[in-house]
Amino acid sequence: MQMVTRPDMAVVKLSGIDLELFDSGQDTQPQSPILFLHGGGGFHPQQPFVAPLSTRRRLVVPSHPGFGRSSLPDWLDSVDDIAYLYLELMDILQFDRIDLIGCSIGGWVAAEMATKAPERFRRLVMVGPVGIKVGPSDRLDIPDIFAMPQAEVDKLLYHDPERMKPDPAKMSDDELAAMFRARETVALLTWEPWMHNPKLKHRLHRIKAPTLFIRGDSDGLVSQTYLEAYASLLPDARTVTITAAGHVPQLERPAAFAAEVMQFFGE
Numbered sequence: 001m002q003m004v005t006r007p008d009m010a011v012v013k014l015s016g017i018d019l020e021l022f023d024s025g026q027d028t029q030p031q032s033p034i035l036f037l038h039g040g041g042g043f044h045p046q047q048p049f050v051a052p053l054s055t056r057r058r059l060v061v062p063s064h065p066g067f068g069r070s071s072l073p074d075w076l077d078s079v080d081d082i083a084y085l086y087l088e089l090m091d092i093l094q095f096d097r098i099d100l101i102g103c104s105i106g107g108w109v110a111a112e113m114a115t116k117a118p119e120r121f122r123r124l125v126m127v128g129p130v131g132i133k134v135g136p137s138d139r140l141d142i143p144d145i146f147a148m149p150q151a152e153v154d155k156l157l158y159h160d161p162e163r164m165k166p167d168p169a170k171m172s173d174d175e176l177a178a179m180f181r182a183r184e185t186v187a188l189l190t191w192e193p194w195m196h197n198p199k200l201k202h203r204l205h206r207i208k209a210p211t212l213f214i215r216g217d218s219d220g221l222v223s224q225t226y227l228e229a230y231a232s233l234l235p236d237a238r239t240v241t242i243t244a245a246g247h248v249p250q251l252e253r254p255a256a257f258a259a260e261v262m263q264f265f266g267e
Contacts, residue, residue: 008022008045009021009022009045009069010022010023011069011070012092014085014088014089014092015085015088016073017065017070017071017073017076017085018069018070018071019062019063019065019070019071019085019089020062020063020067020068020069020070021060021061021062021063022043022045022050022059022060022061022062023058023059023060023061024050024054024057024058024059024060025058031057031099031265031267032057032097032098032099032122033057033058033059033060033093033095033098033099034053034057034058034059034060034098034099034100034101034265035060035061035086035090035095035098035099035100035101036053036059036060036061036101036102036103036106037061037062037064037086037100037101037102037103037106037107037109037110038061038063038064038067038103038106039103039104039105039106039107039127039128039247039248040104040105040182040183040186041182041248042063042067042068042178042179042182043061043063043067043068044068045061047250047251047254048250048251048254049250049251049254049257049258052254052255052258052262053258053261053262056262056267057099057265057267060093060095062086062089064082064105064106064109064185065081065082065085065185066181066182066184066185066188066189067178067181067182067185068178072185072188077188077189078189078197079105079108079109079112079131079189079190079197080112080197082109082112082189083109083112083113083116084116086109086113087113087116087117087120090120095120096120097119097120097121097122098120098121098122099121099122099123099124099125099265100113100114100121100123100124100125100209101124101125101127101261102124102125102126102127102129103127103128103129103248103250104127104128104129104130104221104222104247104248105130105131105186105189105190106127106129107126107127107128107129107130107131108129108130108131108195108196108197108200110124110126110129111126111129111131111132111200111204111207112131112197112200114206114207114209115200115203115204115206115207118206118207118208118209119208121207121208121209122209123209123210123211123212123264123265123266124207124209124210124211124212125211125212125214125261125264126211126212126213126214126230127213127214127215127249127250127257128214128215128216128219128221128222128227128247128248128249129213129222129227129230130142130190130195130196130221130222131195131196131197131200131230132196132197132200132201132204132229132230132233133193133196133198133201134201134225134226134229134230135226140194140195141195141196141223141226142194142195142196142221142222142226143156143220143221144194145221146187155220156219156220156221156246156247157220157221157246157247157248158218158246158247158248158252159216159217159218159244159245159246159252160244160252164246164248164251164252166179201233204233204234205233205234205235207234207235208235208236209236210236210237210264211231211234211236211237211238212237212238212239212240212260212261212264213227213230213231213237213238213239213240214239214240214241214242214249214257214260214261215227215239215240215241215242215249216241216242216243216244216245216246216247216248216249216252216253217241217242217243217244217245218244218245218246219245219246219247220246220247221247222247224239224241227239240260242256242257242260243256245257
């Protein structure tokens with residue numbers, strides 16, 4: 001695995017893909033490392049949930065292919081492809097059995113991983129996850145974020161859009177390019193069928209790890225009904241709601257989010 005480093009982040013070569021990777025360092029305690037899979041907004045090390053998790057456990061966060069500085073090869077066009085890629089990353093990092101957190105589309109990746117290799121995950125946290133179809137076939141479970149103005153999308157994403165929404169005027173050219181690239185990648189991975197893999201719900205019974213589903217009470221993308229239906233398909237799952245948060249409680253309420261996660265992880 002070749003590596004090019006910069007402060008906080010590295011780019012590793014894996015299966016012919018340049019994969020941007022945050023790694024808080026070698027394990028200093030006997031607990032399992034945490035693998036964190038970000039949502040459609042991408043990841044950077046200054047996000048507010050990073051410190052409360054990484055100061056207590058080794059935290060590893062890849063930028064999905066097509067996000068950040070991670071490349072996107074022509075052959076990779078599904079969430080399932082990313083799940084296999086991250087199982088290989090676990091092999092390279094010599095992660096035998098870990099705790100896994102997945103947010104939104106990252107929750108979908110996490111679910112796919114945990115159905116393929118259930119023995120490799122100690123505990124699983126799903127934050128506003130997508131990936132399955134639970135409602136009628138003629139109605140979307142997850143709103144089509146590409147069919148509405150960005151201001152309306154922000155209202156679905158955040159409890160407090162005015163405080164949380166990005167301000168393009170304050171973003172660098174690189175940051176703007178990364179934001180638009182992320183939107184293109186989300187569309188590629190989730191477009192058809194919209195935001196789900198029809199096969200995944202029939203595999204979720206394979207997940208053995210105790211699982212915590214987290215939802216912000218103002219989440220306009222993932223409803224409580226959807227979350228509970230998702231959780232009901234796993235053998236050992238429960239749900240929790242974080243108040244005053246939308247689809248990204250890890251960003252809006254990072255202290256409450258970290259407290260729920262670490263308590264579930266047994267700390």
